[in-house]
């Protein structure tokens with residue numbers, strides 16, 4: 424009797440195990456042999472579980488490993504059970520430049536926002552187009568030019584800091600200087616208030632954007648468990664996880680404080696009956712003043728806070744990483760650096776005593792080589808490298824280059840993988856060569872560059888980012904001569920030793936130079 428009661432649970436246990444094993448085998452056979460994407464190559468684990476992609480993000484090498492997979496398997500790779508990454512040239516137009524309604528963003532983006540998604544994270548296309556309309560003037564070139572003086576003020580602090588390093592003949596980390604500068608500019612342009620990082624050097628003021636981005640990318644890669652993870656992770660007593668969760672919370676609190684302060688300032692001005700207000704139309708103020716075209720209603724404070732959060736996340740790490748990588752690429756390709764400086768010397772006068780930077784209009788019209796360097800930098804080392812996944816919703820599916828993908832498939836171009844597709848950019852795709860854009864056949868391809876995304880969901884901040892990058896590059900290169908601090912590295916660069924070698928990169932969903940960028944600067948080039 425006793426023996427029987429012990430055996431019964433055993434039998435039950437075996438039966439459950441057997442059912443699970445059969446289910447698992449059937450699931451794997453389905454994913455590998457019968458699933459509509461079964462014919463597409465990719466790693467085994469990617470075809471059976473999204474967890475594979477979670478670990479790819481956590482490895483901090485996701486975009487580069489995906490690029491390697493494309494090199495190995497070709498232009499179509501299955502990187503998740505329902506996920507396709509594609510590097511065919513025609514995919515860019517087919518996925519991103521068609522109606523966004525037919526190919527909306529996937530659940531991956533839910534991880535980037537909360538209950539009230541912002542313009543970046545929303546999957547609702549009509550919500551998106553209304554919000555985007557609210558914002559478009561604030562991000563226009565006309566408005567950015569009106570705010571140029573605030574970029575100049577921050578640039579002047581940056582120049583002063585570099586001058587001090589130059590005078591003291593000290594080696595310094597240019598990556599850190601640029602990062603602090605970009606964060607301060609974002610504060611000024613978005614909220615009319617610099618974060619004062621350049622002045623205070625207070626690292627606690629750096630918004631923990633990387634933590635949030637990594638958390639969002641890794642959890643967004645596993646949509647089936649996303650909501651559970653959002654609940655569970657803040658409760659897990661694991662320091663690394665807590666670091667990421669706290670990073671997100673700190674960014675959200677910073678956004679919230681920035682909105683409250685600006686609302687308070689505007690209210691105080693109104694109370695004091697300053698009729699001409701607001702005098703500074705930063706990005707947030709434009710949103711505060713925006714009205715719904717039909718109802719005339721303003722955005723709620725929660726909406727303002729989620730958009731402010733988006734500005735901090737989308738506008739800081741991206742711009743500073745792009746500028747750092749441009750410096751890296753020029754310092755490791757001294758011929759290009761030389762050409763940039765000669766162009767500056769020939770086409771722009773020295774900056775006046777009271778001038779911190781060249782106006783963006785002058786740069787655009789007179790520095791074509793610098794423009795090509797910026798473009799080549801975006802091609803070879805794009806930073807917004809997470810796959811920009813879209814869901815196929817048309818009942819007939821989507822066909823690209825003879826490959827038919829059914830309704831429901833998640834399809835993406837990862838810009839790092841695409842910008843390194845030899846079939847599109849040639850076998851020298853790893854070589855930093857700004858002059859490639861002087862060749863008509865390549866110049867024509869600039870419409871394919873994906874560093875800011877493309878189509879209706881492309882980056883709204885691209886004018887702000889490129890204006891900032893042009894101004895930083897032209898002003899710094901006109902005032903200082905930068906050299907790599909490490910002599911052996913500088914010598915290798917002089918000998919062409921970095922031709923065709925990509926910088927050491929790291930990605931939290933957004934890429935960056937993996938190491939510091941240690942340099943020396945010499946003053947007074949153009950004076």
Ligand code: HEM
Pocket residue numbers: 542543544555613733734735737738739741742745806807811873874875876877879880881882883884885887888889
């Ligand atoms: C070099 C710097 C930047 C890069 C490389 C970059 C890249 C991108 C990319 C690739 C997207 C499209 C994402 C997608 O399709 O899912 C995007 C969207 C976006 N970016 Fe940027 N970005 C940069 C700077 C900025 C700045 C300075 C801001 C604002 C302060 C900004 C705000 C946004 C917003 C709000 C979106 C969502 C747009 C929409 O869905 O309509 N970005 N960015």
